[in-house]
Amino acid sequence: MNLVQENISELQLMKNYPKELFYSGNLELLQKTKISIVGSRKPSKYSRSLTHQLSSQLSKNAVCVVSGGAMGIDAIAHKGAGESNTISVLPCGINVKYPAINKNLLSDIEKKGLLLSQFSSDFIATPWSFVVRNELVVALGEVLVVAEAELESGSMRSIEFALKMNKEIYVFAHRIGESTATNELLKSGKAKAIYDIDEFVKKFSKTLVEVPKTVDDFIDFCKSNPTYDEALKKYPGRVFEAELSGEITIENGKVFSNL
Incomplete structure (x- = not known):
């Protein structure tokens, strides 16, 4: 439009x-x-x-x-x-x-x-x-x-x-x-x-909201540096999307969290 x-x-x-x-x-x-x-x-x-x-x-x-x-x-x-x-x-x-x-x-x-x-x-x-x-x-x-x-x-x-x-x-x-x-x-x-x-953020927001940290089981799992196969088996629908978005990096068959 x-x-x-x-x-x-x-x-x-x-x-x-x-x-x-x-x-x-x-x-x-x-x-x-x-x-x-x-x-x-x-x-x-x-x-x-x-x-x-x-x-x-x-x-x-x-x-x-x-x-x-x-x-x-x-x-x-x-x-x-x-x-x-x-x-x-x-x-x-x-x-x-x-x-x-x-x-x-x-x-x-x-x-x-x-x-x-x-x-x-x-x-x-x-x-x-x-x-x-x-x-x-x-x-x-x-x-x-x-x-x-x-x-x-x-x-x-x-x-x-x-x-x-x-x-x-x-x-x-x-x-x-x-x-x-x-x-x-x-x-x-x-x-x-x-x-x-x-x-x-305070410069552009009238009231700063304290954002509680949320737990993302997938990201938490990736912080243990599992193998690509392990991550794919446990979270088949998330691995590819997370790699594209930059949340994780895959190197030498292992997964690393970027967050």
């Missing part, structure tokens, strides 16, 4: 105002406080864990998470927020569900959250459409969080858009030699570090 863009004040920050905007899902999410989260498609265990914690805590405190539906940080941010409180901006038409590896996640967001696209329903993603997607992701958020990124990576375009829009940029603190782009942003004073997730 087409969207009336005049109701979205954030779009005024974009260099090229969208001629059309297509959507499927809950438009009420656009009225909420929104935070954009982007980053590497192959993040470290550290970045995966912090991204999931951050997006989950933001969502619990009524802040909507915006990202681009890609593998890695994007998918983790969407999943951490929960499909009903996230907006996924696509580099393709809404009917395409790209990347295919995230098809189920994007379908769930369409049913419970919101999909947005500047492209007609069956448009196939091209190199330039990812850049267009990135600008919209950045524009929608009150601030931009870059969870992990290397210099010369695609996330640099999102950073460039945020700087042009005068958006505050936040990053996680990484070790020297890791996430070179975010470390450079900190060094140059162009970004602020998130040292405490609760403190960050």
Whole structure:
């Protein structure tokens, strides 16, 4: 369906105002406080864990998470927020569900959250459409969080858009030699570090909700580093999905939790 863009004040920050905007899902999410989260498609265990914690805590405190539906940080941010409180901006038409590896996640967001696209329903993603997607992701958020990124990576375009829009940029603190782009942003004073997730969430939520830790039997089991066969036998319906979402990593026939 087409969207009336005049109701979205954030779009005024974009260099090229969208001629059309297509959507499927809950438009009420656009009225909420929104935070954009982007980053590497192959993040470290550290970045995966912090991204999931951050997006989950933001969502619990009524802040909507915006990202681009890609593998890695994007998918983790969407999943951490929960499909009903996230907006996924696509580099393709809404009917395409790209990347295919995230098809189920994007379908769930369409049913419970919101999909947005500047492209007609069956448009196939091209190199330039990812850049267009990135600008919209950045524009929608009150601030931009870059969870992990290397210099010369695609996330640099999102950073460039945020700087042009005068958006505050936040990053996680990484070790020297890791996430070179975010470390450079900190060094140059162009970004602020998130040292405490609760403190960050307080900036955007009127009342901080203390979220009790829940026990996930599957993740708890994976922390014992079982073999892939053991995990598949005990949780046949969860292993593949968890690997795609970044919750677990499988190396040398063993399962490792990333949360």
